[in-house]
Amino acid sequence: MPGTLYIVATPIGNLGDITLRALDTLRQVDFIAAEDTRVTLRLLNHFEIRKPLVSYYEQNSVESGEKILSRLLAGESCALVSDAGTPAISDPGRALVSLCAENGVEVFSLPGACAAISAVALSGLDVARFCFEGFLSTAKRTRRERLGELSQERRAIVIYEAPHKLRATLDDLCECFGEERRCAVCRELTKLHEQTLRTTLGQARKYFAENEPRGEFVLVISGSDGGGDKPTLEQALALARSYREDGLSASEAARRAAGDTGLPRGAIYRELVRE
Ligand code: SAM
Numbered sequence: 633m634p635g636t637l638y639i640v641a642t643p644i645g646n647l648g649d650i651t652l653r654a655l656d657t658l659r660q661v662d663f664i665a666a667e668d669t670r671v672t673l674r675l676l677n678h679f680e681i682r683k684p685l686v687s688y689y690e691q692n693s694v695e696s697g698e699k700i701l702s703r704l705l706a707g708e709s710c711a712l713v714s715d716a717g718t719p720a721i722s723d724p725g726r727a728l729v730s731l732c733a734e735n736g737v738e739v740f741s742l743p744g745a746c747a748a749i750s751a752v753a754l755s756g757l758d759v760a761r762f763c764f765e766g767f768l769s770t771a772k773r774t775r776r777e778r779l780g781e782l783s784q785e786r787r788a789i790v791i792y793e794a795p796h797k798l799r800a801t802l803d804d805l806c807e808c809f810g811e812e813r814r815c816a817v818c819r820e821l822t823k824l825h826e827q828t829l830r831t832t833l834g835q836a837r838k839y840f841a842e843n844e845p846r847g848e849f850v851l852v853i854s855g856s857d858g859g860g861d862k863p864t865l866e867q868a869l870a871l872a873r874s875y876r877e878d879g880l881s882a883s884e885a886a887r888r889a890a891g892d893t894g895l896p897r898g899a900i901y902r903e904l905v906r907e
């Protein structure tokens with residue numbers, strides 16, 4: 633009879649956030665599949681757990697996934713952990729879960745820390761409905777295109793961001809969503825320097841222009857109200873200008889900015905060529 637895969641959430645900063653069930657499971661499984669075995673070893677040492685570890689990360693997911701699967705099919709049980717938080721949420725795990733499901737191995741998820749969920753709860757925004765974007769693309773054009781598509785999203789939007797990219801992301805967000813859009817910038821959740829700014833995108837940009845972004849960040853951005861914050865011609869023009877900087881012709885830049893914002897291509901084009 634096949635064994636079981638347990639998806640085990642681990643703390644995102646405060647070790648007190650590990651659950652009793654996570655500790656029991658880590659003690660009871662035959663082995664642990666870890667994103668980075670050194671990080672997981674520190675966690676296990678802290679809780680005095682000794683257990684064989686195998687590494688499972690994005691780049692070895694095919695090869696390592698097959699090996700884990702064959703052990704599961706042979707009856708062993710495995711806990712999957714990432715460096716912090718919930719595996720498979722902007723972390724390795726998805727492929728292993730689907731491999732197990734396809735091969736009749738049972739999978740259970742043990743709930744626990746997840747930076748996105750803590751930030752949503754902390755945001756104070758209308759999060760009755762929200763969507764998770766995870767990390768935005770690092771390619772400037774792809775990122776702006778995605779933000780253009782999201783500018784009319786009615787649900788709150790959750791974004792993960794690294795500190796060295798936060799300023800550029802806030803610039804892009806101001807451009808695509810407008811400076812007045814409300815947001816929560818959550819930093820270093822559950823850690824000593826935890827901080828949540830509940831403000832507007834414009835104010836957040838100003839704050840982090842004056843204060844070096846340090847630590848880990850989650851952004852929660854209020855959904856579009858479907859009217860009052862429709863993109864302005866000025867925002868569409870800013871988008872078109874950035875497409876021009878990427879080397880697109882004025883006509884193609886205007887066409888894309890029109891697609892992103894829903895504003896008429898002709899109006900954007902006329903303003904763009906007038907500059
Ligand atoms: N699987 C994890 C989870 O459940 O939250 C997310 C892993 S992802 C590789 C790492 C990103 O999550 C960071 O870049 C940051 O955006 C966010 N994050 C993780 N820990 C955080 C914390 N303590 N405070 C704020 N954001 C955090």
